[in-house]
Amino acid sequence: MNLSETQRITIEKHVETFLTKPGALLPLMHAIQDSLGYIPEDSYPIISSAYNLSIAEIHGFVTFYHHFRTSPSGKNILQVCRAESCQSMGSESIENYCKKVLGVDYHETSKDGVITLEPVYCLGNCACSPSVMMNDKVIGRVTPEKIDNIIKAVKQS
Amino acid sequence: MTYKIYIPIDSTALSLGANDVFYAITAEAKKRKIDLTVIRNGSRGLFWLEPLVEVETKSGRVAFGPVTTNDVEKLFDQEFYLGKEGVLFLGLTDDLHWLKNQERLTFARVGITDPLDINDYEKHAGFNGLRKAIELEPQLIVNEVTDSGLRGRGGAAFPTGIKWQTVLNTPSKTKYIVCNADEGDSGTFSDRMIMENDPFVLIEGMIIAGMAVGAEYGYIYLRSEYPDAQEVLNKAINIAKEKGFLGNNILSSGYNFDLEVTRAAGAYICGEETSLLESLEGKRGMVRYKPPLPAIEGLYGKPTAVNNVITLATVPIIMDKGASFYADFGMGRSKGTLPIQLAGNLKQTGLIEKAFGISLRELLYDFGGGSFTGNPIKAVQVGGPLGAFLPEGQFDTPLDYEKFSEINAVVGHGGIVAFDDTTDMAKMARYSFEFCAIESCGKCTPCRIGSTRGMEVIDKIKGGIDQDKNEKLLRDLGETMVNGSLCAMGGMTPFPVISALNFFPKDFGLEKKKA
The missing domain is CATH 3.10.20.600 (Ubiquitin-like (UB roll))
Known part of the structure; x- marks a missing residue:
């Protein structure tokens, strides 16, 4: 997979922005993923020569962090909390329900490309478990009905 | 006349629909031509009552909750904005059992003020600690923190004063304050609440820390799962800069301090301080060997005070009211x-x-x-x-x-x-290992391999395979991980596992044995 022209320009712009910043890789990768939705592996050579890092170092960095992805996600990301507090309030059934209605397992995207399902380990919303996060919005005390509404809302938008 | 209403903007309140309630209340007020001043405060922390709407009255703030959009018309019908009794009425907020029986020091302002109103912050004793610290020599600031008995609230409970003393004593032109805001533990949200609901107290604590140890730059390493906190912090930092609380020559004290927020990327291990520093440096979050301590060789090899959000946010009240005031609790x-x-x-x-x-x-x-x-x-x-x-x-x-x-x-x-009592504790123990396997940085063997082997051993015990032998093996594995891991990730994962095994052997299918 090769970079499109706009992808390449975006990546080069971000590479330039953080060139003199200490610890640049973290904000750089966020910037690339925020702009493109993922970090294309074809960006590594550009980063490598600009920052004097090996491709292996960059690959090692990106794959260490759960937040970063190297392939495109669906239009929306639904994160389901799997941590203890949510488990104590029945998150397992919410996990299973999401998988069933979307027809996917974790790290997969629904056939229509609308939602990617991801596990998450704590959203800090533990007082109102179980919780999920649709894109940047946390929803507490979720039930299958609430999941239906959340999915419906993003499908309509 | 205008009526003052408070609707929280904390993300747990939002997760239960506080924004929808806000829109519904403002729309209904407009329809009925009632003049409301709505303040988006932090949460009081009574999350089962969120969204908790408060009304200012002569005798204090009165609470209604949990409010849904369906309740809004009814609330207006009963003139809730006058603080009148009716549906969802809870009485004076400060008199609620939950709040009345607390000692709120670090959280003194949380839920009361508008998080981004710096004047409101100052009206509620904000920056008093900083103003007192400015009058003191760095050593005296450190002494105050040491005497207060404050210990690291992130989990390790290391005395904060001793850590700061080490950084102060280590000569270096460049030193750093790093705030560990990678609050990844399930069941915790106090860091998030401080950052979203009273961000200036964290900023104030970091400035004081910088003055105490001789650092002029700080980082808040914030987990990526907290986008709301990131937004609030960035706004608060800009406001503090405009008002001269950050930057050069703070309040004409001669001290300089500036800080930024760094967004993490979803690795639990980066809550461990050395892994966090690696990550801040733009590397994989691999745990470092200690020594050297971060207080001596931390970020980019410079002396660094790494403190949790709550630790830093507690420093202002200690400086304001004195070490003995705090230590009396x-x-x-x-x-x-x-x-x-x-x-x-x-x-x-x-x-x-x-x-x-x-x-x-x-x-x-x-x-x-x-x-x-x-x-x-x-x-x-x-x-x-x-x-x-x-x-x-x-x-x-x-x-x-x-x-x-x-x-x-x-x-x-x-x-x-x-x-x-419907919880299967063996399943929880297995999950502890699973979590460790997912989040291990992989540097040391007991954590990297032990976590996966642990899951397998629990499966065998539950499956009735060589139970005696496998129980012994599980305990042995626990001991190896506790004693042989580089950090708390592998070193403490056996705590939940072995406690589950000791107290709930039945769930592992070990009923007969325990008698």
Whole structure:
């Protein structure tokens, strides 16, 4: 997979922005993923020569962090909390329900490309478990009905 | 005349629809031509009552909750904006049992003020600590923190004053303050609440830390799961800069300090301080060997004070009211107060700031009101995914670092998750290993391999395969991980596992043996 022209320009712009910043890789990768939705592996050579890092170092960095992805996600990301507090309030059934209605397992995207399902380990919303996060919005005390509404809302938008 | 209404903007309140309630209330007020001044305050921490709407009255703030959009018309019909009784009326907020029985020091302003109103912050004793610190020599600031008995609230409970003393004593032109805001423990949200609901107190604490140890730059390493906190912090930093609280020559004191927020990327291990520093440097978050201590060789090899959000946010009140004021709270060597977070299967969940010494039973039943499902509480996990599971028999243990340590448990970051009697504790133990396997940085063998082998051994025990042999193997593995791991990730994962095994052998299919 090769970079499109706009992808390449975006990546080069971000590479330039953080060139003199200490610890640049973290904000750089966020910037690339925020702009493109993922970090294309074809960006590594550009980063490598600009920052004097090996491709292996960059690959090692990106794959260490759960937040970063190297392939495109669906239009929306639904994160389901799997941590203890949510488990104590029945998150397992919410996990299973999401998988069933979307027809996917974790790290997969629904056939229509609308939602990617991801596990998450704590959203800090533990007082109102179980919780999920649709894109940047946390929803507490979720039930299958609430999941239906959340999915419906993003499908309509 | 205008009526003052408070609708929280905390992300848990938002997760229950506080924004929808805000829109519905403002729309209804417009329709009825009622002049409301709506303030988006932080949360008071009574999360089972969120969205909690408050009205200012002559006798104090009156609360209504939990409010849904369906209640809004009714609230207006009963003239709630006058503080009149009716549906969802809870009385004076400060008189609510939950709040009345707390000692809010670090959380003094949380839920009361508008998080981004710096004047409101100053009106409520904000920057008093900083102004006092400016008058003191760095050594005297460190002494004050040392004398207060404040210990690291992130979980390790290391004395903050000693850490700061080490950084102060280490000569270097460049030093750093790093705030660990990678609050990844399940059942904890006090860091998030401070950052979203009272961000200036964290900024103030970091400035004081910088003055004390001789650092002029700070980083807040914030988990990526907290986008709302990131937005609030960035806004607060800009406001503080405009007002001269950050930058060069702060309040004409001659001190310089600036800071930025760095967004993490979803690795639990980066809550471990050396892994966090690696990550800040733009590397994989691999744990470092200690020594050298970060206080001597930390970020980019420079002396660095790495402190948790709550630790730093507690410094301003210590500087303002004095070390002995703070040290008078608490018990034994656990001085001061702890922001406790009640979570999981409980009727009443939220934030309680109390002096050390309160028992779990008081927290679970007096504050928590028992389980949400109405079933008996089978176990609680204190201190996040690396904390032990405590059975009913240990509910009278007072919250105190040493008392918890005596029963092989940890207070940690003060998060308490309750589980009812439908919980399979062997499954929870297996999950502890699974979590460790997912989140291990992979540097040391006991954690990297032990976590996966641990899952397999639990599966064998549950499957009835060589139970005696495998139970022994599991305990042996636990010991290896505790003694042989590089950091708390591998070193503490056996705590929940072995406590589950000790107290709930039945769930592992080991019923007969335990008799």
